[in-house]
Amino acid sequence: MLQKVDKFIPIAKPSISEETIDEVVGVLRSGWLATGQLTQKFEENLKKYFGGRSVMTFSSATAGLHASLMAIGLKMGDEVITTSLTFAATANVIAMLGAKPVFVDIELDTFNIDHNKIMAACTSRTKAIMPVHYAGLSVHLDPIYEIAKKKNLRVIEDAAHAMGTCYKNRKIGTFGDIQVFSFHPIKNMTSGEGGCVVLDSESEQKIIALQRFHGIDRSIWDRFSKTANCYYDVVFPGFKSNMSDIQSAIGIHQLKEVETMNERRRYLSARYRTAFEDMSDEFVMQETPRFDFVHSGNLFPICFQDETRRDFFMNFLKEKSIGSIPYYTPLHLFNYYQKTFGYKKGDLPNAEYVGSRIVCLPLYYALTDAEQDYVIDTVRKFFR
Ligand SMILES: Cc1ncc(COP(=O)(O)O)c(C=O)c1O
Incomplete structure (x- = not known):
């Protein structure tokens, strides 16, 4: 017998503490709402x-990815290697700059980009590799950075799902070229909407800062505070994504809580895994890779x-008041990507296999x- 639940169980829901709400009210009363x-x-x-x-914050991870591609100097006709099993934002930002997203197939077990297929996809136009840590499981980064080094490419990790993910005992965002995190409410921590870019290169930071705010060479805080000089220069036609x-x-409160929240996400994931251990004739779960990792859940x-x-x-x-989501339809199957870049069904068999079943x-x-x-019982009941 299924237990009854009287409310809808969504696919995701942010947890906002009373302390956070108080802080937001404080901002609303402060007279300073912008950056x-x-x-x-x-x-x-x-x-x-x-x-x-x-770290540079953004209005979204999409804006952060776009600014990062600008910072590495991506131009019309260039190529960026990425996965097709991802959200539209990952490849849209490449296409927006007139470049081509080159989709490499995924691994059937981890659902992440297959690093063994990246080298063959490199051409003289390739400028970057943009792996996605799908669902919060790290991609195998060492071979990807090795290829990048050999071919003189930048790696921009789409870490939208990876706040708290670890690869070989190192937290994603603490090493590598550029990582972009999302703080959308469906993610491990939120700022309502938002994201951030993490990087070391000072020249890239400069371009990202300009891109984030109209190409103006000083922040608004610098211009409107009591001691500020209110004049500025525009050195570049930047966007507005602060x-x-x-x-x-x-975000400040969520960051304090993210590790605790992730612990529970991992606990719940482990419970799903145990509950569905005997279901492999019906479905498979994301396989754990052969390197040390921590999943963000x-x-x-x-x-x-x-x-x-x-x-x-x-x-x-x-019907049983439970949300679910088919994340993702592979991007190369969408109209725009087929019409613009000539992708077709059959190009990426693994992404298509997973994309139609996930x-x-x-x-x-x-x-x-x-x-x-209740979710577990309902899933089991469906297959009975
Ligand atoms: C893999 C991936 N990349 C990028 C994004 C874009 O994030 P944002 O909504 O913060 O722009 C998302 C959002 O869902 C995502 O899942």
């Missing part, structure tokens, strides 16, 4: 979290053996054991 001291503080705290590396102090107030994907059952399954869950189950800090038991 200011709290954003500076959030960036300093993130810098500590990422082992002292430079983070506000309202968002930073949320951002998503819990399952991959059906029989693709024809996925929609029935998602509808069944919906479903993510509810996973978030506030999901109770009882709610998860």
Whole structure:
């Protein structure tokens, strides 16, 4: 018998403490809502979290990825190697700059980009590799950085799912070229909307700072505070993708809590794994790789053996008040990517196999054991 739940269990839900709400109210009363001291503080705290590396906050990870590509000098006609099993943002920002996303197939077990296929995809136009730590599981970074070194490429890690992920005992964001994190509410921590870029290169930081705020050579805080000089220069036609102090107030508190929240996400993922151990005839779970890793627990994907059952399954869950999401439809199957770059069905067999069978189950800090038991029972009931 299934337990009854009287409320919908979504795929994801942010947990916002009372302390955070008080802080946001404080910002609203302060008279300073845009980028200011709290954003500076959030960036300093993130810098500590990422082992002292430079951190620049953004209105979204999408904006951070776009600015990072500009910072490495991506131009019309260049190519960037990435995965097709990801959110549209990853490749859209490449295409926006007139470059081509070169999709490399994924591993069938980890659902991450297959590093063994990257070298063959490199051409004289390749400028960067953009791996995605899908669901919060680190890609195998050592071989990717080796290829980048050999071919003189930059690596921009789409770390939207990877706040708290570790690769070989090192936290993503504490090493490597450029990492971009998302603070969208579905992610491990949130600032409402938002993201950040982590990097070392000072020349790239300069371009990113200009790109983030109209190409103006000084921050607004520098211009509007009491002692400020209000004149500025525009050195570049930049965009407007800075983070506000309202968002930073949320982010500062979430950052303090992210490790605790991730612990629970990992605990809930482990419970799903145990509960579904005997279900491999029906679906497989994301395989654990052969290197030391810590999963961030951002998503819990399952991959059906029989693709024809996925929609029935998602509808069944919906009828039982449970959310689920087919993350992701491979990007090379979308109209724009087929029309613009000539991709077609059959180009990436593994991404297509997984993309047509994958479903993510509810996973978030506030999901109770009882709610998860209900999800588990419902999943098992569907297959009975
Ligand atoms: C893999 C991936 N990359 C990039 C993004 C973009 O993040 P944002 O919504 O913060 O722009 C997302 C968002 O869902 C994502 O899942």
